[in-house]
Amino acid sequence: MNAIPPPPKSPPLPQPPSSRTIPSLEELIKKKKEEEAANSKPKFLSKQERAALALERRSQKVKLEREKQENGKKLFQEFLAHTTEAMEGVIPTGPRTRGPPTGPSSMRNKRPGRTRPDMPPPPPPPPKELPKGEPRTMEQEEAKALKDKYLGLEQPKKKKRKINDKKFNFDWDVQDDTSTDINPLYANRHDAQFYGRGKLAGFDDVDLHKNRTAYVAELVKDGQDQERTRRLMELEQRRAAKVDWQDRPWFEKPLDQMKERDWRIFKEDFSIVTKGGGIPNPIRNWKESNLPKTIMELIAKVGYKEPSPIQRAAIPIGLALRDIIGIAETGSGKTAAFVLPMLSYIMEMPPLDDFNKTNGPYAIALVPTRELAQQIELEANKFAKPVGFKCVSIVGGHTIEEQAYNLREGAEIVIATPGRLIDCLERRVLVLNQCAYVVLDEADRMIDLGFEEAVQGILEALPVQNQKPDTEDAENPVKMSKWIGGKERYRQTVMFSATMPNSLERLARKYLRRPAIVTIGNAGQAVDTxxxxxxxxxxxxxxxxxxxxxxxxxxxxxxxxxxxxxxxxxxxxxxxxxxxxxxxxxxxxxxxxxxxxxxxxxxxxxxxxxxxxxxxxxxxxxxxxxxxxxxxxxxxxxxxxxxxxxxxxxxxxxxxxxxxxxxxxxxxxxxxxxxxxxxxxxxxxxxxxxxxxRTRPGSRPAQKKAAEDTQWTPAIVQNLD
Missing domain, CATH: 3.40.50.300 (P-loop containing nucleotide triphosphate hydrolases)
Structure with missing residues (x-):
């Protein structure tokens, strides 16, 4: 038996070359990272390359827009063709007509066994025509409007109004007035009344009263209509006697005609600002100041024509026996503002004699420098010497013996620097047993020079029995004018300065009683001159x-x-x-x-x-x-x-x-x-x-503050994490 031969062996499959081997995952990842790193790096292009890229992007954009337009036209043509095909033979050519109805269904021969023919339909009613000129009803008007709209009859266009059409003019022309006034007094029409300053565009109407007076005088001269002339004369006399002060400015009004609004305008004119209760009105001139007659004569002799703003406001307050804080610019006349009320205050005190001249002065004025003390002494002597008052200055640079010699006969007014006055008090050269009027001039400067402790020591050395009560009675001039025990007056304290620092406010709160604050202009600002x-x-x-x-x-x-x-x-x-x-x-x-x-x-x-x-x-x-x-x-x-x-x-x-x-x-x-x-x-x-x-010293600029805040932000975030 023959054996089956084995099948032939298949040829071996060809092996791929080594260059086409499948890469590993690590190689792919590495390659991807290299590509990303390369793409992340900035690419520097030349001017020609950038122009080429821009031209390419523009051409692509134009191409897309053209494609959109062509697609839109194509879709519209397809839609139009489809619509035409669908509507072909359907579009009506006229209104749909119907035949007359044959009658209701009950009259039709539909029942079986009925032989009666159908009743003919009733004839259509003849169209009712309205005679011309007869008004139509609302229903008829609506029916006609629907019919005209359905048949497409043209409606009459409305008449457009032209821009140049004349409108009704409401203006009144003088020639249109046909009425006449029989009374000639009405020939001059009444002008508009302007309250307050009483001026029209800055000028007063001064001719109106003159014209009316001249007209009445002319009637008297002609002698016509004696009775009517007499009545006009009486009317003019009553009118002249009754002056309308409401339209006059404040400088033309008498004092009894000044209203609250007039006083407000007056203060605005002189930049006077007052704070406190029971403050009297300023004075408009020296005649209204209520100063003693002797001082008024001296003011005229010295040559003071018009009071300055600080004098207008401070003098009546000082005469009302109120404590004062006066803030005014330098060179504004502050010296006379406190010297004149001081002299008026001392005039009511008993004169110095051998019994009371050793008890000290009636008034003291504290100043920061020697030169200012001597200047105030010179100004005060213009008014003090003629009325028999003695004014002495106590400053450094002179021996205390010389100043004690000047005080041996007593003095009503003493002007001193704080340091030298303290020395005189400690050495018993001077006492303040009867001092009742205190002036602190340039008080802020005294504080800056370090005299605050000395000023407080002098104020503590004053008698306390004549100090004002810290109640509303301190604002009542009647109660403050009364004598304490029949021999002493309440102490009056006055403080003047050009600025008002915080240290001065503390001193005022401690030693002044319900003071009236008077500010002229802006505190701490130079005058406009x-x-x-x-x-x-x-x-x-x-x-x-x-x-x-x-x-x-x-x-x-x-x-x-x-x-x-x-x-x-x-x-x-x-x-x-x-x-x-x-x-x-x-x-x-x-x-x-x-x-x-x-x-x-x-x-x-x-x-x-x-x-x-x-x-x-x-x-x-x-x-x-x-x-x-x-x-x-x-x-x-x-x-x-x-x-x-x-x-x-x-x-x-x-x-x-x-x-x-x-x-x-x-x-x-x-x-x-x-x-x-x-x-x-x-x-x-x-x-x-x-x-x-740009910024006040000591304040941190906003940019620096923002930079510091930005600098500390990461540290704060790190601590929070």
């Missing part, structure tokens, strides 16, 4: 700039120049003397005699320029100062305000020039605000754009 100029000048070029200002012939003597250091004061005065100017100095290193001599030379015209420190910034009154130069900027804005207040006094104009450097950045912000509040001053661009002038 001073033009403030600011210049940025390097320190080494200040002398040259000062020489240019003095040689410009724009400013006349006297001139005051302020510096911050004593030795700079003497050095600058020496430089000015070498240039041919007569310069004197005033600072704390000078003796009292030298100070008085310097001021005397400047006032007498023997000196042209005064070079001084802040010692001359308060209370120094030199007439006709045309220029104040801040050779060194003041350390704070309050001292700057008092410095420039040496010019522009008593209503006159003046100029204040300040030379700034980058070392004065602490005052840039306040200086910019003060210049912006002045109506005649301009803020220079260099100061306005300076970084230090």
């Amino acid at each position: 001073v033009e403030q100029r600011v210049e940025f000048v390097p320190e080494d070029k200040k002398k040259k700039r000062l020489e240019e200002m003095l040689n410009s012939n724009e400013f006349a003597a006297p001139i005051i120049i302020f510096v911050n250091i004593k030795r700079n004061c003497d050095g600058l005065a020496k430089v000015l003397s070498n240039l041919g100017w007569r310069a004197v100095t005033l600072h704390g290193g000078k003796s009292q005699d030298q100070r008085e001599a310097a001021l005397s030379q400047l006032r007498a015209g023997n000196a042209d320029i005064l070079v001084a420190t802040d010692l001359a910034g308060r209370g120094i009154d030199v007439s006709d100062v045309s220029l104040v130069v801040n050779y060194n900027m003041a350390k704070n804005i309050e001292d700057y305000t008092h410095r420039i207040g040496r010019t522009g006094r008593a209503g006159k104009s003046g100029v204040a020039i300040t030379l700034l450097t980058n070392d004065d950045q602490d005052t840039f912000f306040d200086l910019r605000l003060m210049l912006s509040k002045s109506s005649i001053s301009k803020v220079p661009d260099e100061l306005r754009n300076h970084e230090a002038a």
Whole structure:
């Protein structure tokens, strides 16, 4: 038996080459990461490549838009063809008509067995035509409108109104008035009444009364219609006797015709603001001040024509025996505002004699500097000496023995600096047993100079039995004018200053009783008569700039120049003397005699320029100062305000020039605000754009604060995590 041969072996399958082996998963992942890394890197293309890409994108966009338009046209054509085919033969050619009805179904021969023929339908009713001119009913109008709409009849178009059509004019023409007034008094029509200041466009109608009076006089002259003329004369006399004060301004009204609104307008005109209860109205002129006749004669003799705003408001309050806090600009006449009520107060006190002259003065005035004390003494003696009162100043620079000699016969008024007055009280040179009138002038400056403790010691040394009660009785002038025990009067305390810091408010709350607060203008702001100029000048070029200002012939003597250091004061005065100017100095290193001599030379015209420190910034009154130069900027804005207040006094104009450097950045912000509040001053661009002038010193800028907050945010987030 033959064996079956084995099947032939199939040839082996071809093996793929080694280059086409399937890559592993790690290789795929690695390859993908490399591609992603390559794609993530920025590709820098040339200008030609970017233009080619932009052109390709634009061509693709245009191609897509064209395809959309062609597809839309194709779909619309298909829709139109389909609609035409579906509606072919269906569109009606006219309204559908129906034949007349054959009758109701009950009348038709439908029942079986009925042989009666159908009843013919009734004929249609003939159309009812209305005669012309006969009105139609509402139903007929609606039917006609439906018929016209169905048949497509054209409706008559409405007439469009033209723009130039005339409208009804409501204006009244004088020629249209056909009425006549028989009484000639009505020939002059009555004008509109304007209340308050009583002026029309700034002018009074003064011709109306003259014309009416001339007309009545003409009637009397003609002698026609005697009875009618007599009545007109009586009417005119009654009208002249009864003046309508309501339309007059406050300066034309008598005092008894002044209303509340008039007083409000009066205060606005003089920038007077008062706070407190029971405050009397200001005075409009010296005649209405109610001052004693002797003082009124002295005011006319001295030459005070019109009272200043602080005098208008403070004098009636002082005469009402009220405590006062007066805030006014420098050079506004504060000295006379408290000297005149003080003299009126002392006139009612018993005269000094051998029994009471050793009990001290009736009034004291505390001031921060010697020069201010001597200036107040000079002003007070203009009124005190003629009425027999003695005024003595107690300041440093003179021996206490000399001042004790001046007080040996007693004095009604004592003007002193706090330090020297404390020395006199401690050495028993002076007592205050009968002092009843206290004035604190430039009180804020006394606090700044460190005299707060001395001022409190002097006020504590005053008698307490005549102190006012801290009740509403302190606002009642009748009760405060009564004598305590028949021999003493209530103490009156007056405080004047140009600014009102917090330390001064604490002092006022402790020693003043229900004071009346009077503010003239804006507290701490210079008067509008001073033009403030600011210049940025390097320190080494200040002398040259000062020489240019003095040689410009724009400013006349006297001139005051302020510096911050004593030795700079003497050095600058020496430089000015070498240039041919007569310069004197005033600072704390000078003796009292030298100070008085310097001021005397400047006032007498023997000196042209005064070079001084802040010692001359308060209370120094030199007439006709045309220029104040801040050779060194003041350390704070309050001292700057008092410095420039040496010019522009008593209503006159003046100029204040300040030379700034980058070392004065602490005052840039306040200086910019003060210049912006002045109506005649301009803020220079260099100061306005300076970084230090944008924020107040000590405040953190908003950008710096935001940067600091951003800097600490990650740390805070990390701590929270």
